[in-house]
Amino acid sequence: MKKIFFLLSTVFLMSCEDVLKEAPKAVAVETFYNTAAEVETAVNAAYQELRATNGISGQLGAQVEAYTDYSYGRGSYQVLSDFQGLNSTNIPRTDDGWRLFYLSIRNANLVIQNAPKGKNISQADVAKYVAEAKFLRAYNYFWLVRNWGGVPIRTEATLNEPNVKRGTVDEVYTLIIADLKEAETNLPDKPAQVGRATKWAAKAALAEVYFTRNQYAEARDKADEIIKSGQFSLVPVTVAADFDKVFGPTIVTSPEEIFYLKMTRQNNQGMYLAMFAHHPGTRLHGAGGFFAHYTDSQTNPVYKNWDNNDLRKSYNWINWNIGLGNNSMLCKKFSDALAPTSTAAGNDFPIYRYSDVLLMYAEAACRASNGPTAAALEALNQVHRRAYGKSATAPSTVDFKLADYTAETFNDLVLQERGYETQYEAKRWLDLKRLGTAKLKQIIKAATGKDVADKHLFWPIPVGELNFNTALDPSKDQNLGY
Structure with missing residues (x-):
C-alpha cells in the first residue's frame, strides 16, 4: 500500500517539479491550473523539496543533529559540534537548504496565485488546495526564520520580483501565522492521501509557532x-x-x-538522514552508513544519566566501536536493513x-x-x-x-x-x-564542555542571494560572523 501510494505520487512530484523548476514559462496558466487534478499536482511539487535528500529529512537535518547535547558530529560534521559556526564545507549545505526552501515556497506561491483562476475547479477545491499550499509555505518560512533570522518574504504578490528586501523576524512570523490560520480553517479533517497536510497538522504547526x-x-x-x-x-x-x-x-x-x-524504498525517495546514523558493520542500513553522528556512553551526561529502564534508550542507541573506543554509540532509531541505496530508507x-x-x-x-x-x-x-x-x-x-x-x-x-x-x-x-541564548549555552556547555559562539546561532545568508538580490546589502544583511 505504501509503495503504491509513492509510485503514484512520485510521478506527479517529479514531473511537476521538472516543469516548474526547469522551464516555468512552459506551463501556461490558462491550460494547467484548471482542474482539481492539475492543481493537486502543482501542490505536490511544494512537498518535494521538503523530502529532498539535501532537505530537512536529509543533509540539512544532519546539520542540526550535530548541534545537540546528546550526540556529536564526526568527519565533516565534527566541526559543527564545536559550536563555532560553519566552515567552508558546511556552508554549501545550508545554502542548498535555503534554495530548497525557496523553491518549495515558489511552488506554493504558484498554486496560491493561479488556483483561484481555474475554470473547471470548484471553490471548495480551490480553498482546500490554496490552504495546503499556504501550510507548506508557512512551514518552509518557519525553518528559514529559525535558522537564518529575518529573510526575504516572497509571496504570490512578488512571484516575478527577483529583488526582495530582507523582512524582519516579526514580519516573517506574521505571514507564517496568517498562512497557518487559513490552513487550519480550510484544510480537511482527514487527508485524501497519507502524508498530505490536514487541519490538525496546521494546528500542530500553530502550536509550535506560538511555543x-x-x-x-x-x-x-x-x-x-x-x-x-x-x-x-x-x-x-x-x-x-x-x-x-x-x-x-x-x-x-x-x-x-x-x-x-x-518515504519509500526507492532511490532518492527515502529518508536520507537515516544514512548518517549508521555504520556498515551494524547492517542496520542496507546501504551501509556514514556514522556521522555518535555519542559516548561514559562521557556524554545525557546518555549516561538516562535511566536504562526507559525503553527509548535501548531502542535509540546501539554500542558500536567506530574507531573512537568501545564506548561509542550510534543512533539506530531510523533503521532499514533493506534500504537499497543511501537515499532509499523506508522510514517516514x-x-x-x-x-x-x-x-x-x-x-x-x-x-x-x-x-x-x-x-x-x-x-x-x-x-x-x-x-x-x-x-x-x-x-x-x-x-x-x-x-x-x-x-x-x-x-x-x-x-x-x-x-x-x-x-x-x-x-x-x-x-x-x-x-x-543563555539557556541554550548553559545546556550545551553542561553536556559537551563547549562554549556556543554567537556566530553559531544563525546560518549565513547565501552569497548567491546577496549577489543577485539587489534589494539586499551584503555588508548589512549578512548574519553575524560571516
Whole structure:
C-alpha cells in the first residue's frame, strides 16, 4: 500500500517539479491550473523539496543533529559540534537548504496565485488546495526564520520580483501565522492521501509557532484542541522493539502521526538522514552508513544519566566501536536493513507526532500558569509511561508527582523528556534555541564542555542571494560572523 501510494505520487512530484523548476514559462496558466487534478499536482511539487535528500529529512537535518547535547558530529560534521559556526564545507549545505526552501515556497506561491483562476475547479477545491499550499509555505518560512533570522518574504504578490528586501523576524512570523490560520480553517479533517497536510497538522504547526514565540497560552490552547479531539493516541509499547510500530520502515501510518514526510524504498525517495546514523558493520542500513553522528556512553551526561529502564534508550542507541573506543554509540532509531541505496530508507520522517504535542502542551500550560497543572502533568506522564512500556493513559509507578515540582523544575523536566522523545528528528537544536541564548549555552556547555559562539546561532545568508538580490546589502544583511 505504501509503495503504491509513492509510485503514484512520485510521478506527479517529479514531473511537476521538472516543469516548474526547469522551464516555468512552459506551463501556461490558462491550460494547467484548471482542474482539481492539475492543481493537486502543482501542490505536490511544494512537498518535494521538503523530502529532498539535501532537505530537512536529509543533509540539512544532519546539520542540526550535530548541534545537540546528546550526540556529536564526526568527519565533516565534527566541526559543527564545536559550536563555532560553519566552515567552508558546511556552508554549501545550508545554502542548498535555503534554495530548497525557496523553491518549495515558489511552488506554493504558484498554486496560491493561479488556483483561484481555474475554470473547471470548484471553490471548495480551490480553498482546500490554496490552504495546503499556504501550510507548506508557512512551514518552509518557519525553518528559514529559525535558522537564518529575518529573510526575504516572497509571496504570490512578488512571484516575478527577483529583488526582495530582507523582512524582519516579526514580519516573517506574521505571514507564517496568517498562512497557518487559513490552513487550519480550510484544510480537511482527514487527508485524501497519507502524508498530505490536514487541519490538525496546521494546528500542530500553530502550536509550535506560538511555543517558539513564547506565546504560551496560545500554544497550550492549540495543543489542547488536538488532545481533546480524540483523533490521535500514542502507539502502545511493552518492549523496546515495539517502537518499530512508530518508526519502522514499513509503517504506512499510526495513531500518533499528525504530519510526516512520507518515504519509500526507492532511490532518492527515502529518508536520507537515516544514512548518517549508521555504520556498515551494524547492517542496520542496507546501504551501509556514514556514522556521522555518535555519542559516548561514559562521557556524554545525557546518555549516561538516562535511566536504562526507559525503553527509548535501548531502542535509540546501539554500542558500536567506530574507531573512537568501545564506548561509542550510534543512533539506530531510523533503521532499514533493506534500504537499497543511501537515499532509499523506508522510514517516514516525523514532523508532528502526538507525543510532541503532549509535551508542547505540558510545558506551555506550565509556563502560561506560572506553575505545573494537573493537566500538564498528565500530558507529560502519558509520554513517560509509554517510554517505560506502561499504558499511556493509566496511572503507573513511573509517574511524576505534581507536588515534587516548581514551575522551573517542571519545565526542565519536560525539556529533558522532549530530548529523549525526539532524538534524531532534527528538533533538539531548535528546541534549545527557543529558550534563549543563555539557556541554550548553559545546556550545551553542561553536556559537551563547549562554549556556543554567537556566530553559531544563525546560518549565513547565501552569497548567491546577496549577489543577485539587489534589494539586499551584503555588508548589512549578512548574519553575524560571516
